[in-house]
Amino acid sequence: MEATEMKRVWAWVAAIVIIIAIPVSIMYVMQYGGxxxxxxxxxxxxxxxxxxxxGKVMGKAYVYDMIGYDKSGAARKFTVKSMAGVKFVKGHYVKVLWSRAKGVKSYERVSWQSIPKPAQKAINH
Structure with missing residues (x-):
């Protein structure tokens, strides 16, 4: 195989990899990112x-409308539904993973100390 032909083959291989990698990356970020x-x-x-x-009843879900703050203190409104039968305690802190594609994806209880300072300031106002 000549050098120019080999370069052409590698160019096609690279193009195919890029064509596959971009949509897969986008799907991954939409599914798991936030x-x-x-x-x-x-x-x-x-x-x-x-x-x-x-149609079988699983239990009661508790729904909370919240305003969350990211690590720089920027706000976002969202609705969090707790798992069946798991009620939040007023005053506790939660970390919420949110994405534009799926909304609230997960949440977990966190301590005040684990919240970034700009978010702490925004929560206190």
Missing amino acids: HQYYAQVGELTRTETMRQSN
């Missing part, structure tokens, strides 16, 4: 009955 926000649990907004796809 932005972290920190919020203080407030009043319970409402409750909902959670059901399986076959």
